[in-house]
Amino acid sequence: MNAPLPAFLESNPRLDRWIAFPAPGQVTVLTGRVELGQGVLTAMAQIAADELDVDLARITVRSGDTDVTPNEGYTSGSHSIQAGGIAMRQACADIRALYLAQAAVVLGCNADALSVRDGGILRDGASTGLDYWSLSGAVDLAVKATGAGRPKAVADFTRIGESHARLDLPGKVFGAPVFIHDMRLDGMVHARVVRQPNRGATIGAIDEAAIRRAAKGPVEFVRQGNFLAIIGGDETAVERAGGAAPAHVQWNDVETPVAAQQEASWLLQRPAVDRTLGDPEPADAQGRERFEATFTRGYLAHASISPSCGLALFKDGHLTVWTHCQGVYPLRAALAKILPVTAENMTVVHVPGSGCYGHNGADDASADAAIIAMQKPGVPVRVRWRREEEFVFEPKSASMVVTVRALLDTDGKPVDWTQEIWSGTHMNRPGGGGNLLGALALPNPPPEPPPADVPEANGGGATRNGVPLYAIPATRMIHHLIPDTPIRTSSLRGLGAVPNVFAIESCLDDLAARAGQDPVAYRLSITSDPRARATIEKVAAMANWQADAPGGTGRGRGIGFARYKNRAAYSAVVVELDVDEDIRLARIWCATDAGLVINPDGAINQLEGGIVQAASWVLKEQVRFDSDAASGLSSFDWDTYPVLKFSEVPEIDVELINTKDDVPLGVGEASSGPTAAAIGNAVSHALGLRIHDLPLTRERIMAALLQD
Amino acid sequence: MTTTVEFQVNGKPVSVAPLDEETPLLDVLRNELGLMGTRFGCGLEQCGCCMVLIDGAPEKCCAKPVWSVAGKQVTTVEGMGNAEAPHPLQQAFLDEQAGQCGYCLSGILISAKALLDANPKPTRAEIAAALDGNICRCGTHVRILRAVDKAAAVMRGERA
Known part of the structure; x- marks a missing residue:
């Protein structure tokens, strides 16, 4: 009996969701994990190269695309290798076993006599003329993983354990347009959002003329409820308008934090949901020496070096969203809650941004773009947050x-x-509830998520x-x-x-x-x-x-x-x-x-x-x-x-x-x-x-x- | 009314027609000239993602009006080298794997080039001081300092 499948292979069992052999000599590795600057795509390529026995140079990695890659939730929690890597290992081992079984049929021999070298099938160490690509027509990867393939032993690794150079670094060192910020689509408009200060705040008055004067170029206003954005073909004008707008838009029901709330000790006086976990209190602490100390830490910003950015295009009933967030599938589910588009009619694709270190403004910026794109069918929309917007509106680490x-x-x-x-x-990710900043400003905003934190089963x-x-x-x-x-x-x-x-x-x-x-x-x-x-x-x-x-x-x-x-x-x-x-x-x-x-x-x-x-x-x-x-x-x-x-x-x-x-x-x-x-x-x-x-x-x- | 500004980028003369003369050089590089290597980080001349050389001196260009570079030489990261002919700094950054997300690297490479152009044998403290106008949020500092030191040695002919 086979060992239980790794969790992410169990939930994404089809093998063609993990690996493809698109053309002779080429391998595509499909992963739900996304590059956040941590080098995970290089590691995934190394894992696949080792378990499939192909040269790393043959591998192209596609990551975080709801049309093609497995749903691995969020790239977070230091899980990518510990959970995603073992799923990739097992998927590749299963695929390798399927190909060897097919080769054994073709050659009329026992699969045990076969091995793989750089994609070519060897019999007792000698070339058979067969390889992954020549066998591809006969092996169906649109099947479920079984766990029948045995991943290699550590001693047999050749790529895993090697300090391979990062695949993404050359583009970054030579100034290539590798970031989402660098995407330019035909007919694209730039956009800046005039942020709702807080949930429930409503727009009072907008001095459009003052904002247009500040832009010194053509801009257009897009409004839906209390969601207000400025768009235009010239980014310079749009940025000027976006920077000037907060001073020219008057809001009602604004709640502003006060200095006394900034220190962690403020939390001690607040209503709380209380839980006790672990061993019962000691029945008798008499005679024991006691030690007590209290520590605090204030709110922290992710402070990503690039402000968040998102692109979206709504065309022929289909919404495509480009994002640098940590989870394309959860974002798609959240967008389906707030927009009149079903998840089936939506594609969410990851494109690298700067390091995020967690849940920053990435999801929100792509939701902004999607909200605007729905108002402008056929027009690609690019939202890039301003620096101040990023610092003020990104979710902070709790004090x-x-x-x-x-x-x-x-x-x-x-x-x-x-x-x-x-x-x-x-834990305040958009998830399935549509908990996205722009959505809070729309008519009928999603309800406030119930109080919750990361379950202990997920590390707390x-x-x-x-x-x-x-x-x-x-x-x-x-x-x-x-x-x-x-x-x-x-x-x-x-x-x-x-x-x-x-x-x-x-x-x-x-x-x-x-x-x-x-x-x-x-x-x-x-x-x-x-x-x-x-x-x-x-x-x-x-x-x-x-x-x-x-x-x-x-x-x-x-x-x-x-x-x-x-x-x-x-x-x-x-x-x-x-x-x-x-x-x-x-x-x-x-x-x-x-x-x-x-x-x-x-x-x-x-x-x-x-x-x-x-x-x-x-x-x-x-x-x-x-x-x-x-x-x-x-x-x-x-x-x-x-x-x-x-x-x-x-x-x-x-x-x-x-x-x-x-x-x-x-x-x-x-x-x-x-x-x-x-x-x-x-x-x-x-x-x-x-x-x-x-x-x-x-x-x-x-x-x-x-x-x- | 169209404004035209002429200057040189990476050794080539360019003539651009931005929204107006106050348009930041960064917007012109990225949106008019398609040179995406120079990144937007803050628009406030604080983080250094947009560092370029203007007549050889490192300058943040996200708030620098384009009129101010008329007739000048602008060098961006694309002008330093490419995969076929990398600048020793770019090669050293690859050798030392001196990057994580990489968003800050263009500006850091430019600042480092300006340093090594002026001081071929900087100390670690001098390299760090020269990069204090660039923010790296991923924490790749140690590798970046090592890479600049290595590139300096290569450029002096002391290392391959």
Whole structure:
């Protein structure tokens, strides 16, 4: 009996949805995973090359197209290799087996005598003259996967495990028109949306003449309910009009965030949906030493380097939408809810944008384009958000408060751990409900989605990594989901994992200090998972960790560790830094066990990126509110929402361990939480006191020093 | 009333008729000349995605009126090299796999070219300082710094 199929092959069983042999010598790999800058298409090509035994150069990858590729939901959660990759592996193994079976029939031999080399069928190692392409007429791939094909053993891989150069990078280095922003369709109009400030706000008055004057060129207004857009053939005029319009459109029922709501502590006073998960509260905590600490983190922006962009064309009853979002099928389902077009009459195609790191404005921008396109049949419409629009209207990562309460044994080790979490949702994707920004401005907007966060079965949202991986006899989470936040929140790389790991690992250092132990030794003393131990030991060796490094000197070093979602890659980070009134990163080391690694250099690139981005979050980033600002946000450009600069990035060493394991573990979000924690612990070591609130700004450092 | 502005792009003379003289150079490059390599990031001269060389000096062009480059030499990433004849910086970025989403790379390559044209042997700190006007959000900084350092060595003839 065959092993159960990987989940995404089970849900997309037809083999011709995964692989095609379109012409002699050519292979098309079809994947629902989309390129977000993480190199996933190169990894998919490597997997297919290995399992099919074809040269990588023969492979073309098509991704994220509702007409042809499998429905793999969202490209998110570090799932692409861990879930999508194994589906691709099995699909290719099944296809290879079908071709070998057919070749065996043709040759009158046993399939066991056959093998494949670069698409050609060999019998006992000698060419048979048959290949995938010559057999294609006789093999029907419009059949369901069975799991009958056996994927290769790790030892037999030739492409998987190789640091193949990224297939998409040359175009990006030579300035080719590879991004969705670069698409130009015949007869296309440019468009900018005059954004509804919030759900329920209605347009009062529009000074069209003032907007036209600002455009200094021909523009046209498109309006449907409270959805207002400006379109025209000349992008310069449309951009001018779009930039000027907010000052010339008066809205009713505007709700503006106020500064008091910007800090995470505001959440503590709000109505919440409460849950407790995990072990029951201890019946008798008498005699145990107690430890408690509270940590906060403000709202973060995805701050993608390109503003969101979407194109749409409604022609002959069919709507085509081009998007750089993470899930073409879910977007199609959402668009079918808000537009008078069924999913069957709609094609949604992914075209790369800049890195998104989660749910940014991409879905909304393509919905904007679709809404306008429906009003302009036959005319391709391109919406590109303005910079300020992106900062103000992209969904933010929820602010969070995390309180840890631990009971300790006589050695100062935790025996009971409670992680109490207050947060807005980390899941606000359009999904099937039509939850898209432009749709909220249409007549009959979709209903407000019910309060919900990512289920624990999918790794949790605010609860992600809320349970320490350490050997603690009893753990629980108390989750307060705050349904009503002043700004829209959704998924950003790592979701709740970063605040949770920051809290857990900060506490571990403080507990180690109470116990008079070195932070690394203390962690190892409560770590039973051998892969976790190996990861921590590896990073300590890389960083030449000194147990007796003196603290409070202004130079600090700290460690952070987590296994992402407690089920993806293990990652440990050591940071060395200097603190006076500012924090200067000096050096960062990272060891990661991601199991089977398809493309080691690609994985390291992702881990480095996760480190730098987390460092930026922890040192600099918080979305700030100001009711005097037109939008209510005082973070609306790169000056008011600064991120880490080149001169602030230290040398970073990343090493992978255990790369020949059988199973790949998602790596894209693994290093962020440990990095945040390691920076926090290094700052604590350097100052001799802990700062519990992120970001670690100059004001907070000075306040902590003055309080001490 | 049509405005005509003449200048050179990547060594070739161009004559363009934009909406008006205030039209940003970036819009002219992308929408009139079809040179999509120079990217739009902010329109505020903050992020560096739109960096070009104007008479050899690195400048953000998303808010730079096209009249201001009349008669000048503009170099874009397309003018640095191509797959057949890559600039040493482009080759080094490929060698070091110095990119993730790649949206910032055109501007970074231009800033790096301006640096190496003026300073063939920069330190890591000098490279970083020269790139501080460019934002990379994916966190590819370490590789980019390494790639620029490598390209400099290649251009000095110290490395292949």
